[in-house]
Amino acid sequence: MKAFKFIIKGQKYDVTVNETDENQLDVDVNGTTYKVEVEQNATTKKTPKLVRKPVTKSPGEGKLKKSEGGSYKVKAPLPGSIMKINVKPGDTVIKGQTLLVMEAMKMENNIQAEKEGTVADIKVKEGDSVLQDDVLLEME
Known part of the structure; x- marks a missing residue:
């Protein structure tokens, strides 16, 4: 009305x-x-209609890539220095096991294994200073 x-x-x-x-x-x-x-005449809309080309995907786009089962990298959660390394290459570790101890922000932090595996390579040594996201060790 x-x-x-x-x-x-x-x-x-x-x-x-x-x-x-x-x-x-x-x-x-x-x-x-x-x-x-009411006599209605055909009215044209003033708003233009958006016309887009259909989206074409390139081959392999949108598919998840499976990992080749390579190594798993344990990274430093924050900057600090390595105080103690509890494992050596070839050791089998279980989830939750402490791999190394790191001092960060004047506190000792235990870096634990997030999954089971074998230690393939240790990238740091005791006394090394590391930055956040630096690779500390690799597991298979």
């Missing part, structure tokens, strides 16, 4: 428009109701 106030040739009109069908309206003019049929 829409209400309008018109002044035509000095005469005031209170008009209320009620839509009943697609092209039929009930128009109330100063208390008198009229049924009005």
